[in-house]
Amino acid sequence: MNEKQRLESQQAKQQTSFQKQEKDYSQYFQTVYMPPSLKDARKRGREEIEYHKDFEIPDELREIGQGRKFYIRTYGCQMNEHDTEVMAGIFMELGYRHTETIEDADVILLNTCAIRENAENKVFGELGHLKPLKLEKPDLLIGVCGCMSQEESVVNRILQKHHFVDMIFGTHNIHRLPQILNEAYMSKEMVIEVWSKEGDIIENLPKVRMGNIKAWVNIMYGCDKFCTYCIVPYTRGKERSRRPEDIIQEVRQLAAQGYKEITLLGQNVNAYGKDFDDMEYGLGDLMDDLRKVDIPRIRFTTSHPRDFDDRLIEVLAKKGNLVEHIHLPVQSGSSDILKIMGRVYTREQFLELVRKIKAAIPDVALSTDIIVGFPNETDEQFEETLSLYREVGFETAYTFIYSPREGTPAARMKDNVSMEVKKERLQRLNQLVNEFSAKAMKKYEGQIVEVLVEGESKTNPDILSGYTRKNKLVNFKGPKSAIGQLVHVKINEAKTWTLDGVMVEEREAVEVNCNG
Structure with a gap:
């Protein structure tokens, strides 16, 4: 048998295996997944939430990634980006190494977004591109996770048309990634773990942060607002807040590591603390406590007008490291x-x-x-x-x-x-x-603004770029040593979406004309 015939035979066996998986798993799938129900979701209770202070990887799974590489492609919002940071951290603790190319990966995860149809189409298009790679590398694991995985129609479509997918898991059980990977290696069938329960809060999850200047910090999960167009309350579950002491500790650690800006994340960040039974403590109180942490900038997203209360406004007006952008x-x-x-x-x-x-x-x-x-x-x-x-x-x-x-x-x-x-x-x-x-x-022309320098411009390596407190993008000439620092820039030209300027010495910026 020549190489071509061997490959064709291998592909035929793989396809037969995929078809068997679909048949075997169709019944199992119905037992682990429930379609979203507005009626049931509105009856959400609080008793289901459990707090786990420490994330632990079982000893027998700690080395399953030795000699293997992982690749994660992320779609959607900052919450998905942050979930990717957590999954990357878990991979690293399992012994995996990160790779920038799918061809070099032993595990490929697509961390999906369900907000818009276009994002969904991109994921299914990418799955189509991955199929030949899976046929060439039968030991490659391909997984679909994130918000799309919480939708019954999506999981059914994968079962029907993408039999080569090895793992499907949702947003509530990312902390179970070690067990899911282990099951995928041990089983010849598709591993599906999509919880219909609302999710717990797991502290001390490992993270591989995507930068060393800005960081995201989850302060709560889920949403209870049920806007009629939005799938998030179903894919992310009910609102559940982290304890303030855990958030403050994480921000302090990031400050000690040299981070200059923190963005507090939540699907409805203003609802933070409303689920606490033992105290009255909301986002305004948390921001007031974080205002005392030695870190230059703190932001939050995304707000819902319904929960934007007077206490939060009062605290934001104190400014300091709380920026003037909402x-x-x-x-x-x-x-x-x-x-x-x-x-x-x-x-x-x-x-x-x-x-x-x-x-x-x-x-x-x-x-x-x-x-x-x-x-x-x-x-x-x-x-x-x-x-x-x-x-x-x-x-x-x-x-x-x-x-x-x-x-x-x-x-x-x-x-x-x-x-x-x-x-x-x-x-x-x-x-x-x-x-x-x-x-x-x-209005910024001729003004001096404070800029947190993030790196070189995407279009010109001789130009640096960064953002002001009010989230305006500034491009300017300056030394590479300024990257990661807060500098002052005099704006020479304002464009529709960006500002151009020149870096000024500290003594020239003693009296900053505009906060930016």
């Missing part, structure tokens, strides 16, 4: 559309919140998220979104065309706004966003 998703400027979205606030209530924030922090920079073309959105209601954007004076926005996500209440609504209209509205909105961004940037 991301505050509004989604629509129409009260009627907000009601259909399940946002539980009106246009008027949102504007009142903005008024309070600006009264306490006059130099605040606000950014937002907006969806256009939601079911039943009229031209007049879209105009309300444009007028709200002008009234608030947002400095930037992430804008999206509505697309239904299976399993959400909005997916059952008639998608009665044509794609042509959606695109036209998005174009008009983006024109306004560009206009206000350029206007916000223009």
Whole structure:
């Protein structure tokens, strides 16, 4: 048998094995996974959450990665990026080494996002590209994890069309990665571990941070808001907060390691602490405690206007290491559309919140998220979104065309706004966003701003780039030694989305004109 015939025979056996896996696992799958239920999710209780202070890897699994390499491709939000950091940390403790190429990997994980259909299509496209590699390397493990894995339709599609996948696991059981890998090595069948339970809190998980300047810190998990278009409450589970002492300790450790900026993460970060039974302690209290930690900058994302309370505003107004930038998703400027979205606030209530924030922090920079073309959105209601954007004076926005996500209440609504209209509205909105961004940037010309230097510009290695306290991207000439440092830059030119400038000596920046 020549090499070509041997490979063809091996591929045929592999395909037969894949088909057998689908047949054998279809019944098992039904026993471990429940489809998302809005009715059941709204009945969530608190008794299910368990706190585990220490993550431990069983001794018998500590060496399973020796001589093997892992590769993780991440899709979606900062929460997914942070999950990847945790999984990378677990891989390293198991003895694996990281590789930058899929061809060199012994384990490939796709850490997925379920927010938009486009992200889902990218994942399935990538799985298609990985199939030939799996046929060439039968011992290669391929896994799908993250938010998409929590969706019944996604897991069914993998079972039906991607039999070569070895592992599927969800967002609630990342800490079980050692056991999942071990099962995948020992079994010839697909390992599926997708918990329908809401998830626990596991402390002291290992992490391989993606940089040494900025770091993400999870302060809570899940979401209980149930916006009608959003799948997150089902894929990430109910709101559950880490204990403040654990968060403060982690931030102190990062400060001691030389990190300059921390972003506190949560699907609905403003709801932090609302699930505590033993004390009244919210995000405002946590920020007030973190304000005393010796680290230059602290941010948080993502906010929900409903939970943005007066205590938080009061603390943010103290500034110090608490920056003057707030991301505050509004989604629509129409009260009627907000009601259909399940946002539980009106246009008027949102504007009142903005008024309070600006009264306490006059130099605040606000950014937002907006969806256009939601079911039943009229031209007049879209105009309300444009007028709200002008009234608030947002400095930037992430804008999206509505697309239904299976399993959400909005997916059952008639998608009665044509794609042509959606695109036209998005174009008009983006024109306004560009206009206000350029206007916000223009005021920086001639000013001196504080910049946290992150590295070389992506387009020019002779130029350094970094961000201001208000999250403005600055490009400037300066020594490579400035990377990772806070420096002062005089802005010479403002563009729509970036600022250009020149680094100034400390003595020239004694009186900084603009906080940035």
